[in-house]
Amino acid sequence: xxxxxxxxxxxxxxxxxxxxxxxxxxxxxxxxxxxxxxxxxxxxxxxxxxxxxxxxxxxxxxxxxxxxxxxxxxxxxxxxxxxxxxxxxxxxxxxxxxxxxxxxxxxxxxxx
Numbered sequence: 001x002x003x004x005x006x007x008x009x010x011x012x013x014x015x016x017x018x019x020x021x022x023x024x025x026x027x028x029x030x031x032x033x034x035x036x037x038x039x040x041x042x043x044x045x046x047x048x049x050x051x052x053x054x055x056x057x058x059x060x061x062x063x064x065x066x067x068x069x070x071x072x073x074x075x076x077x078x079x080x081x082x083x084x085x086x087x088x089x090x091x092x093x094x095x096x097x098x099x100x101x102x103x104x105x106x107x108x109x110x111x112x
Contacts, residue, residue: 003044011044015068016053022070029074035061036068 019031034052038060041048048060063069 008044012053015056018068018070019053019056022072026072026074029072031056031070031072033057033059033071034068035059035063035071037061037063037065039065040068 015034019034022029023031033056036058038048041058041060046052046058048058050058052058059071061069061071
């Protein structure tokens, strides 16, 4: 059963405000969608991929319920991604040591 018209109208107003704020703050990015949790999309009686605003589609993206995200073609947090990649690379080169069942694990000392 779809949500009542008042809730949908409020949601559309908030989404339009979010898109406008994003576009104002990031003029070089092209907004193409709104990301929402799949649960929220179903609860509101909407469909994944539905055009929710002119030129903006609704996308189930696995985010937290009760929130929506502006989806665009720009990078907003590139420095964080680089840091995460470096951490993954650093961990990936270390050898994992495990002990046979019933034996204590060997002591590992950090390199100095």
